[in-house]
Amino acid sequence: MxxxxxxxxxxxxxxxxxxxxxxxxxxxxxxxxxxxxxxxxxxxxxxxxxxxxxxxxxxxxxxxxxxxxxDAQHLSKEIRYSHHIKLISIFSIGAVIVSLVIVIMLQYLSYYHAHTSYISREITIIEEDNNK
Amino acid sequence: MENKSNFRRGSVELLILHLLSQKDYYGYELSQTIKEQSDSVLNIPVGSLYPALYKLIDAGYISDYKKQAGRRLIRVYYHIEASGINRLNTLIADYNSTIAAVQQVLNYKPKTEI
Incomplete structure:
Protein backbone atom coordinates (compact mmCIF):
# COMPACT_ATOMS: atom_id res chain seq x y z
CA MET A 1 0.00 0.00 0.00
CA ASP A 71 -9.16 37.68 -8.17
CA ALA A 72 -9.74 38.27 -11.91
CA GLN A 73 -7.44 41.32 -11.93
CA HIS A 74 -4.54 39.33 -10.45
CA LEU A 75 -5.09 36.46 -12.90
CA SER A 76 -5.28 38.64 -16.03
CA LYS A 77 -2.22 40.66 -14.92
CA GLU A 78 -0.12 37.55 -14.25
CA ILE A 79 -1.25 35.77 -17.42
CA ARG A 80 -0.44 38.89 -19.49
CA TYR A 81 2.96 39.14 -17.76
CA SER A 82 3.83 35.50 -18.41
CA HIS A 83 2.65 35.93 -22.02
CA HIS A 84 5.08 38.87 -22.43
CA ILE A 85 7.91 36.87 -20.83
CA LYS A 86 7.16 33.99 -23.24
CA LEU A 87 7.24 36.38 -26.23
CA ILE A 88 10.51 37.98 -25.08
CA SER A 89 12.07 34.53 -24.53
CA ILE A 90 11.00 33.31 -27.99
CA PHE A 91 12.31 36.53 -29.58
CA SER A 92 15.64 36.29 -27.69
CA ILE A 93 16.14 32.63 -28.58
CA GLY A 94 15.28 33.47 -32.21
CA ALA A 95 17.78 36.35 -32.23
CA VAL A 96 20.53 34.13 -30.77
CA ILE A 97 19.86 31.42 -33.39
CA VAL A 98 19.89 33.98 -36.28
CA SER A 99 23.14 35.53 -34.95
CA LEU A 100 24.75 32.08 -34.67
CA VAL A 101 23.69 31.21 -38.22
CA ILE A 102 25.15 34.51 -39.53
CA VAL A 103 28.45 33.98 -37.63
CA ILE A 104 28.73 30.38 -38.89
CA MET A 105 27.96 31.52 -42.46
CA LEU A 106 30.60 34.27 -42.30
CA GLN A 107 33.15 31.85 -40.86
CA TYR A 108 32.34 29.34 -43.59
CA LEU A 109 32.59 32.01 -46.31
CA SER A 110 35.99 33.13 -45.07
CA TYR A 111 37.15 29.49 -44.87
CA TYR A 112 35.77 28.83 -48.36
CA HIS A 113 37.50 31.95 -49.70
CA ALA A 114 40.80 30.89 -48.10
CA HIS A 115 40.40 27.36 -49.39
CA THR A 116 39.71 28.33 -52.98
CA SER A 117 42.31 31.08 -53.26
CA TYR A 118 45.90 30.21 -54.26
CA ILE A 119 49.08 31.84 -53.25
CA SER A 120 51.01 33.38 -56.11
CA ARG A 121 54.72 33.83 -55.65
CA GLU A 122 57.06 36.14 -57.47
CA ILE A 123 60.74 35.73 -56.91
CA THR A 124 62.84 38.81 -57.37
CA ILE A 125 66.56 38.30 -57.29
CA ILE A 126 68.50 41.33 -56.38
CA GLU A 127 72.06 40.95 -57.48
CA GLU A 128 74.82 43.07 -56.21
CA ASP A 129 76.77 44.91 -58.90
CA ASN A 130 80.37 43.75 -58.24
CA ASN A 131 81.88 45.90 -61.05
CA LYS A 132 81.65 49.03 -59.09
CA MET B 1 -28.23 22.92 -11.79
CA GLU B 2 -25.76 25.68 -12.64
CA ASN B 3 -28.05 28.34 -11.11
CA LYS B 4 -28.29 26.33 -7.88
CA SER B 5 -24.48 26.28 -7.66
CA ASN B 6 -24.29 30.01 -8.30
CA PHE B 7 -26.87 30.68 -5.59
CA ARG B 8 -24.84 28.66 -3.12
CA ARG B 9 -21.58 30.21 -4.27
CA GLY B 10 -22.94 33.65 -3.50
CA SER B 11 -23.47 32.69 0.13
CA VAL B 12 -19.86 31.62 0.78
CA GLU B 13 -18.77 35.07 1.99
CA LEU B 14 -21.77 35.31 4.35
CA LEU B 15 -21.14 31.84 5.82
CA ILE B 16 -17.42 32.45 6.35
CA LEU B 17 -17.97 35.83 8.04
CA HIS B 18 -20.77 34.41 10.21
CA LEU B 19 -18.62 31.52 11.47
CA LEU B 20 -15.61 33.79 12.02
CA SER B 21 -17.78 36.18 14.04
CA GLN B 22 -18.10 33.35 16.60
CA LYS B 23 -14.49 32.21 16.81
CA ASP B 24 -11.26 32.02 14.80
CA TYR B 25 -11.17 29.09 12.38
CA TYR B 26 -8.53 27.50 10.15
CA GLY B 27 -9.40 26.76 6.52
CA TYR B 28 -10.14 23.03 6.69
CA GLU B 29 -12.13 23.52 9.91
CA LEU B 30 -14.29 26.17 8.19
CA SER B 31 -15.02 23.90 5.25
CA GLN B 32 -15.84 20.92 7.52
CA THR B 33 -18.04 23.01 9.85
CA ILE B 34 -20.10 24.36 6.93
CA LYS B 35 -20.49 20.82 5.58
CA GLU B 36 -21.48 19.34 8.95
CA GLN B 37 -23.82 22.13 10.01
CA SER B 38 -25.66 22.06 6.68
CA ASP B 39 -26.01 18.23 6.72
CA SER B 40 -23.67 18.06 3.69
CA VAL B 41 -26.04 20.24 1.60
CA LEU B 42 -23.42 22.99 1.46
CA ASN B 43 -20.08 21.50 0.53
CA ILE B 44 -17.74 24.34 -0.34
CA PRO B 45 -14.71 22.91 -2.15
CA VAL B 46 -11.39 24.10 -0.76
CA GLY B 47 -10.63 25.39 -4.27
CA SER B 48 -13.41 27.94 -3.75
CA LEU B 49 -12.96 28.47 -0.03
CA TYR B 50 -9.36 29.71 -0.08
CA PRO B 51 -9.79 32.31 -2.87
CA ALA B 52 -12.85 33.61 -0.97
CA LEU B 53 -10.72 33.91 2.18
CA TYR B 54 -7.94 35.70 0.24
CA LYS B 55 -10.49 38.20 -1.11
CA LEU B 56 -11.80 38.88 2.40
CA ILE B 57 -8.21 39.44 3.61
CA ASP B 58 -7.50 41.81 0.69
CA ALA B 59 -10.69 43.73 1.53
CA GLY B 60 -9.57 44.01 5.18
CA TYR B 61 -12.64 42.17 6.53
CA ILE B 62 -10.56 39.38 8.05
CA SER B 63 -6.92 38.82 9.00
CA ASP B 64 -4.84 35.67 9.31
CA TYR B 65 -2.19 34.36 11.65
CA LYS B 66 -0.13 31.19 11.78
CA LYS B 67 -0.09 28.68 14.61
CA GLN B 68 2.11 25.60 14.91
CA ALA B 69 -0.05 22.48 15.18
CA GLY B 70 2.11 19.43 15.61
CA ARG B 71 5.61 18.82 14.39
CA ARG B 72 5.18 19.57 10.70
CA LEU B 73 1.80 21.26 10.44
CA ILE B 74 1.36 25.02 10.54
CA ARG B 75 -2.27 26.09 10.57
CA VAL B 76 -3.42 29.45 9.25
CA TYR B 77 -6.23 30.82 11.42
CA TYR B 78 -8.62 33.50 10.21
CA HIS B 79 -9.94 36.28 12.44
CA ILE B 80 -12.78 38.68 11.70
CA GLU B 81 -12.05 42.42 11.90
CA ALA B 82 -14.43 45.26 12.84
CA SER B 83 -15.05 46.09 9.19
CA GLY B 84 -15.85 42.38 8.68
CA ILE B 85 -18.60 42.59 11.31
CA ASN B 86 -20.13 45.56 9.44
CA ARG B 87 -19.87 43.65 6.18
CA LEU B 88 -21.54 40.61 7.81
CA ASN B 89 -24.47 42.76 9.01
CA THR B 90 -24.88 44.18 5.50
CA LEU B 91 -24.79 40.69 3.98
CA ILE B 92 -27.33 39.33 6.49
CA ALA B 93 -29.70 42.24 5.74
CA ASP B 94 -29.20 41.68 2.01
CA TYR B 95 -29.72 37.93 2.38
CA ASN B 96 -32.95 38.37 4.38
CA SER B 97 -34.40 40.89 1.93
CA THR B 98 -33.44 38.66 -1.05
CA ILE B 99 -34.99 35.56 0.55
CA ALA B 100 -38.17 37.53 1.35
CA ALA B 101 -38.31 38.90 -2.21
CA VAL B 102 -37.74 35.47 -3.77
CA GLN B 103 -40.39 33.95 -1.52
CA GLN B 104 -42.81 36.71 -2.49
CA VAL B 105 -42.28 35.95 -6.18
CA LEU B 106 -42.66 32.20 -5.54
CA ASN B 107 -45.96 32.84 -3.73
CA TYR B 108 -47.26 34.99 -6.55
CA LYS B 109 -50.19 33.58 -8.49
CA PRO B 110 -51.60 35.66 -11.34
CA LYS B 111 -55.27 36.51 -11.10
CA THR B 112 -57.28 34.44 -13.53
CA GLU B 113 -59.13 36.57 -16.06
CA ILE B 114 -62.90 36.17 -16.11
Missing part, protein backbone atom coordinates in the same frame (compact mmCIF):
# COMPACT_ATOMS: atom_id res chain seq x y z
CA UNK A 2 1.27 3.45 -0.95
CA UNK A 3 1.85 5.58 2.15
CA UNK A 4 -0.15 8.74 2.89
CA UNK A 5 2.73 11.11 2.14
CA UNK A 6 3.19 9.61 -1.31
CA UNK A 7 -0.54 10.02 -2.03
CA UNK A 8 -0.52 13.65 -0.86
CA UNK A 9 2.63 14.35 -2.91
CA UNK A 10 1.02 12.93 -6.10
CA UNK A 11 -2.17 14.93 -5.51
CA UNK A 12 -0.32 18.22 -4.92
CA UNK A 13 1.90 17.54 -7.95
CA UNK A 14 -1.19 17.18 -10.12
CA UNK A 15 -2.70 20.39 -8.73
CA UNK A 16 0.52 22.26 -9.65
CA UNK A 17 0.38 20.69 -13.12
CA UNK A 18 -3.11 22.09 -13.76
CA UNK A 19 -2.41 25.60 -12.42
CA UNK A 20 -1.82 27.87 -15.46
CA UNK A 21 0.49 30.07 -13.39
CA UNK A 22 2.44 29.56 -10.19
CA UNK A 23 3.01 32.96 -8.56
CA UNK A 24 2.97 33.93 -4.87
CA UNK A 25 -0.85 33.69 -4.57
CA UNK A 26 -0.89 30.26 -6.16
CA UNK A 27 2.02 29.11 -3.96
CA UNK A 28 0.02 30.34 -0.97
CA UNK A 29 -3.02 28.42 -2.20
CA UNK A 30 -1.04 25.20 -2.67
CA UNK A 31 0.44 25.59 0.85
CA UNK A 32 -3.01 26.12 2.38
CA UNK A 33 -4.35 23.18 0.44
CA UNK A 34 -1.47 21.01 1.63
CA UNK A 35 -2.25 22.00 5.23
CA UNK A 36 -5.92 21.13 4.72
CA UNK A 37 -4.92 17.72 3.34
CA UNK A 38 -2.59 17.23 6.33
CA UNK A 39 -5.56 17.95 8.62
CA UNK A 40 -7.61 15.37 6.71
CA UNK A 41 -4.69 12.96 6.95
CA UNK A 42 -4.46 13.44 10.73
CA UNK A 43 -8.18 12.67 11.05
CA UNK A 44 -8.03 9.60 8.81
CA UNK A 45 -5.85 6.60 9.65
CA UNK A 46 -5.42 5.25 6.14
CA UNK A 47 -6.71 6.52 2.82
CA UNK A 48 -6.25 5.79 -0.84
CA UNK A 49 -5.74 8.25 -3.67
CA UNK A 50 -9.39 7.78 -4.68
CA UNK A 51 -10.58 8.59 -1.15
CA UNK A 52 -8.54 11.79 -1.28
CA UNK A 53 -10.16 12.59 -4.64
CA UNK A 54 -13.61 11.98 -3.16
CA UNK A 55 -12.89 14.31 -0.27
CA UNK A 56 -11.14 17.20 -2.02
CA UNK A 57 -12.24 16.68 -5.63
CA UNK A 58 -10.43 16.02 -8.88
CA UNK A 59 -7.30 18.22 -9.20
CA UNK A 60 -8.57 19.80 -12.43
CA UNK A 61 -11.95 20.62 -10.80
CA UNK A 62 -10.18 22.05 -7.77
CA UNK A 63 -8.02 24.27 -9.98
CA UNK A 64 -11.11 25.27 -12.01
CA UNK A 65 -12.84 26.30 -8.78
CA UNK A 66 -9.77 28.27 -7.75
CA UNK A 67 -9.63 30.10 -11.09
CA UNK A 68 -13.37 30.79 -10.95
CA UNK A 69 -13.12 32.38 -7.51
CA UNK A 70 -9.67 33.95 -7.73
Missing amino acids: IDKEQIIYSYIKEIKHYLPLYKSKEKNFVNDLQNAIMDFSNETKEFTYNELLNHFGEPKDLVANYLLEA
Whole structure:
Protein backbone atom coordinates (compact mmCIF):
# COMPACT_ATOMS: atom_id res chain seq x y z
CA MET A 1 0.00 0.00 0.00
CA ILE A 2 1.27 3.45 -0.95
CA ASP A 3 1.85 5.58 2.15
CA LYS A 4 -0.15 8.74 2.89
CA GLU A 5 2.73 11.11 2.14
CA GLN A 6 3.19 9.61 -1.31
CA ILE A 7 -0.54 10.02 -2.03
CA ILE A 8 -0.52 13.65 -0.86
CA TYR A 9 2.63 14.35 -2.91
CA SER A 10 1.02 12.93 -6.10
CA TYR A 11 -2.17 14.93 -5.51
CA ILE A 12 -0.32 18.22 -4.92
CA LYS A 13 1.90 17.54 -7.95
CA GLU A 14 -1.19 17.18 -10.12
CA ILE A 15 -2.70 20.39 -8.73
CA LYS A 16 0.52 22.26 -9.65
CA HIS A 17 0.38 20.69 -13.12
CA TYR A 18 -3.11 22.09 -13.76
CA LEU A 19 -2.41 25.60 -12.42
CA PRO A 20 -1.82 27.87 -15.46
CA LEU A 21 0.49 30.07 -13.39
CA TYR A 22 2.44 29.56 -10.19
CA LYS A 23 3.01 32.96 -8.56
CA SER A 24 2.97 33.93 -4.87
CA LYS A 25 -0.85 33.69 -4.57
CA GLU A 26 -0.89 30.26 -6.16
CA LYS A 27 2.02 29.11 -3.96
CA ASN A 28 0.02 30.34 -0.97
CA PHE A 29 -3.02 28.42 -2.20
CA VAL A 30 -1.04 25.20 -2.67
CA ASN A 31 0.44 25.59 0.85
CA ASP A 32 -3.01 26.12 2.38
CA LEU A 33 -4.35 23.18 0.44
CA GLN A 34 -1.47 21.01 1.63
CA ASN A 35 -2.25 22.00 5.23
CA ALA A 36 -5.92 21.13 4.72
CA ILE A 37 -4.92 17.72 3.34
CA MET A 38 -2.59 17.23 6.33
CA ASP A 39 -5.56 17.95 8.62
CA PHE A 40 -7.61 15.37 6.71
CA SER A 41 -4.69 12.96 6.95
CA ASN A 42 -4.46 13.44 10.73
CA GLU A 43 -8.18 12.67 11.05
CA THR A 44 -8.03 9.60 8.81
CA LYS A 45 -5.85 6.60 9.65
CA GLU A 46 -5.42 5.25 6.14
CA PHE A 47 -6.71 6.52 2.82
CA THR A 48 -6.25 5.79 -0.84
CA TYR A 49 -5.74 8.25 -3.67
CA ASN A 50 -9.39 7.78 -4.68
CA GLU A 51 -10.58 8.59 -1.15
CA LEU A 52 -8.54 11.79 -1.28
CA LEU A 53 -10.16 12.59 -4.64
CA ASN A 54 -13.61 11.98 -3.16
CA HIS A 55 -12.89 14.31 -0.27
CA PHE A 56 -11.14 17.20 -2.02
CA GLY A 57 -12.24 16.68 -5.63
CA GLU A 58 -10.43 16.02 -8.88
CA PRO A 59 -7.30 18.22 -9.20
CA LYS A 60 -8.57 19.80 -12.43
CA ASP A 61 -11.95 20.62 -10.80
CA LEU A 62 -10.18 22.05 -7.77
CA VAL A 63 -8.02 24.27 -9.98
CA ALA A 64 -11.11 25.27 -12.01
CA ASN A 65 -12.84 26.30 -8.78
CA TYR A 66 -9.77 28.27 -7.75
CA LEU A 67 -9.63 30.10 -11.09
CA LEU A 68 -13.37 30.79 -10.95
CA GLU A 69 -13.12 32.38 -7.51
CA ALA A 70 -9.67 33.95 -7.73
CA ASP A 71 -9.16 37.68 -8.17
CA ALA A 72 -9.74 38.27 -11.91
CA GLN A 73 -7.44 41.32 -11.93
CA HIS A 74 -4.54 39.33 -10.45
CA LEU A 75 -5.09 36.46 -12.90
CA SER A 76 -5.28 38.64 -16.03
CA LYS A 77 -2.22 40.66 -14.92
CA GLU A 78 -0.12 37.55 -14.25
CA ILE A 79 -1.25 35.77 -17.42
CA ARG A 80 -0.44 38.89 -19.49
CA TYR A 81 2.96 39.14 -17.76
CA SER A 82 3.83 35.50 -18.41
CA HIS A 83 2.65 35.93 -22.02
CA HIS A 84 5.08 38.87 -22.43
CA ILE A 85 7.91 36.87 -20.83
CA LYS A 86 7.16 33.99 -23.24
CA LEU A 87 7.24 36.38 -26.23
CA ILE A 88 10.51 37.98 -25.08
CA SER A 89 12.07 34.53 -24.53
CA ILE A 90 11.00 33.31 -27.99
CA PHE A 91 12.31 36.53 -29.58
CA SER A 92 15.64 36.29 -27.69
CA ILE A 93 16.14 32.63 -28.58
CA GLY A 94 15.28 33.47 -32.21
CA ALA A 95 17.78 36.35 -32.23
CA VAL A 96 20.53 34.13 -30.77
CA ILE A 97 19.86 31.42 -33.39
CA VAL A 98 19.89 33.98 -36.28
CA SER A 99 23.14 35.53 -34.95
CA LEU A 100 24.75 32.08 -34.67
CA VAL A 101 23.69 31.21 -38.22
CA ILE A 102 25.15 34.51 -39.53
CA VAL A 103 28.45 33.98 -37.63
CA ILE A 104 28.73 30.38 -38.89
CA MET A 105 27.96 31.52 -42.46
CA LEU A 106 30.60 34.27 -42.30
CA GLN A 107 33.15 31.85 -40.86
CA TYR A 108 32.34 29.34 -43.59
CA LEU A 109 32.59 32.01 -46.31
CA SER A 110 35.99 33.13 -45.07
CA TYR A 111 37.15 29.49 -44.87
CA TYR A 112 35.77 28.83 -48.36
CA HIS A 113 37.50 31.95 -49.70
CA ALA A 114 40.80 30.89 -48.10
CA HIS A 115 40.40 27.36 -49.39
CA THR A 116 39.71 28.33 -52.98
CA SER A 117 42.31 31.08 -53.26
CA TYR A 118 45.90 30.21 -54.26
CA ILE A 119 49.08 31.84 -53.25
CA SER A 120 51.01 33.38 -56.11
CA ARG A 121 54.72 33.83 -55.65
CA GLU A 122 57.06 36.14 -57.47
CA ILE A 123 60.74 35.73 -56.91
CA THR A 124 62.84 38.81 -57.37
CA ILE A 125 66.56 38.30 -57.29
CA ILE A 126 68.50 41.33 -56.38
CA GLU A 127 72.06 40.95 -57.48
CA GLU A 128 74.82 43.07 -56.21
CA ASP A 129 76.77 44.91 -58.90
CA ASN A 130 80.37 43.75 -58.24
CA ASN A 131 81.88 45.90 -61.05
CA LYS A 132 81.65 49.03 -59.09
CA MET B 1 -28.23 22.92 -11.79
CA GLU B 2 -25.76 25.68 -12.64
CA ASN B 3 -28.05 28.34 -11.11
CA LYS B 4 -28.29 26.33 -7.88
CA SER B 5 -24.48 26.28 -7.66
CA ASN B 6 -24.29 30.01 -8.30
CA PHE B 7 -26.87 30.68 -5.59
CA ARG B 8 -24.84 28.66 -3.12
CA ARG B 9 -21.58 30.21 -4.27
CA GLY B 10 -22.94 33.65 -3.50
CA SER B 11 -23.47 32.69 0.13
CA VAL B 12 -19.86 31.62 0.78
CA GLU B 13 -18.77 35.07 1.99
CA LEU B 14 -21.77 35.31 4.35
CA LEU B 15 -21.14 31.84 5.82
CA ILE B 16 -17.42 32.45 6.35
CA LEU B 17 -17.97 35.83 8.04
CA HIS B 18 -20.77 34.41 10.21
CA LEU B 19 -18.62 31.52 11.47
CA LEU B 20 -15.61 33.79 12.02
CA SER B 21 -17.78 36.18 14.04
CA GLN B 22 -18.10 33.35 16.60
CA LYS B 23 -14.49 32.21 16.81
CA ASP B 24 -11.26 32.02 14.80
CA TYR B 25 -11.17 29.09 12.38
CA TYR B 26 -8.53 27.50 10.15
CA GLY B 27 -9.40 26.76 6.52
CA TYR B 28 -10.14 23.03 6.69
CA GLU B 29 -12.13 23.52 9.91
CA LEU B 30 -14.29 26.17 8.19
CA SER B 31 -15.02 23.90 5.25
CA GLN B 32 -15.84 20.92 7.52
CA THR B 33 -18.04 23.01 9.85
CA ILE B 34 -20.10 24.36 6.93
CA LYS B 35 -20.49 20.82 5.58
CA GLU B 36 -21.48 19.34 8.95
CA GLN B 37 -23.82 22.13 10.01
CA SER B 38 -25.66 22.06 6.68
CA ASP B 39 -26.01 18.23 6.72
CA SER B 40 -23.67 18.06 3.69
CA VAL B 41 -26.04 20.24 1.60
CA LEU B 42 -23.42 22.99 1.46
CA ASN B 43 -20.08 21.50 0.53
CA ILE B 44 -17.74 24.34 -0.34
CA PRO B 45 -14.71 22.91 -2.15
CA VAL B 46 -11.39 24.10 -0.76
CA GLY B 47 -10.63 25.39 -4.27
CA SER B 48 -13.41 27.94 -3.75
CA LEU B 49 -12.96 28.47 -0.03
CA TYR B 50 -9.36 29.71 -0.08
CA PRO B 51 -9.79 32.31 -2.87
CA ALA B 52 -12.85 33.61 -0.97
CA LEU B 53 -10.72 33.91 2.18
CA TYR B 54 -7.94 35.70 0.24
CA LYS B 55 -10.49 38.20 -1.11
CA LEU B 56 -11.80 38.88 2.40
CA ILE B 57 -8.21 39.44 3.61
CA ASP B 58 -7.50 41.81 0.69
CA ALA B 59 -10.69 43.73 1.53
CA GLY B 60 -9.57 44.01 5.18
CA TYR B 61 -12.64 42.17 6.53
CA ILE B 62 -10.56 39.38 8.05
CA SER B 63 -6.92 38.82 9.00
CA ASP B 64 -4.84 35.67 9.31
CA TYR B 65 -2.19 34.36 11.65
CA LYS B 66 -0.13 31.19 11.78
CA LYS B 67 -0.09 28.68 14.61
CA GLN B 68 2.11 25.60 14.91
CA ALA B 69 -0.05 22.48 15.18
CA GLY B 70 2.11 19.43 15.61
CA ARG B 71 5.61 18.82 14.39
CA ARG B 72 5.18 19.57 10.70
CA LEU B 73 1.80 21.26 10.44
CA ILE B 74 1.36 25.02 10.54
CA ARG B 75 -2.27 26.09 10.57
CA VAL B 76 -3.42 29.45 9.25
CA TYR B 77 -6.23 30.82 11.42
CA TYR B 78 -8.62 33.50 10.21
CA HIS B 79 -9.94 36.28 12.44
CA ILE B 80 -12.78 38.68 11.70
CA GLU B 81 -12.05 42.42 11.90
CA ALA B 82 -14.43 45.26 12.84
CA SER B 83 -15.05 46.09 9.19
CA GLY B 84 -15.85 42.38 8.68
CA ILE B 85 -18.60 42.59 11.31
CA ASN B 86 -20.13 45.56 9.44
CA ARG B 87 -19.87 43.65 6.18
CA LEU B 88 -21.54 40.61 7.81
CA ASN B 89 -24.47 42.76 9.01
CA THR B 90 -24.88 44.18 5.50
CA LEU B 91 -24.79 40.69 3.98
CA ILE B 92 -27.33 39.33 6.49
CA ALA B 93 -29.70 42.24 5.74
CA ASP B 94 -29.20 41.68 2.01
CA TYR B 95 -29.72 37.93 2.38
CA ASN B 96 -32.95 38.37 4.38
CA SER B 97 -34.40 40.89 1.93
CA THR B 98 -33.44 38.66 -1.05
CA ILE B 99 -34.99 35.56 0.55
CA ALA B 100 -38.17 37.53 1.35
CA ALA B 101 -38.31 38.90 -2.21
CA VAL B 102 -37.74 35.47 -3.77
CA GLN B 103 -40.39 33.95 -1.52
CA GLN B 104 -42.81 36.71 -2.49
CA VAL B 105 -42.28 35.95 -6.18
CA LEU B 106 -42.66 32.20 -5.54
CA ASN B 107 -45.96 32.84 -3.73
CA TYR B 108 -47.26 34.99 -6.55
CA LYS B 109 -50.19 33.58 -8.49
CA PRO B 110 -51.60 35.66 -11.34
CA LYS B 111 -55.27 36.51 -11.10
CA THR B 112 -57.28 34.44 -13.53
CA GLU B 113 -59.13 36.57 -16.06
CA ILE B 114 -62.90 36.17 -16.11
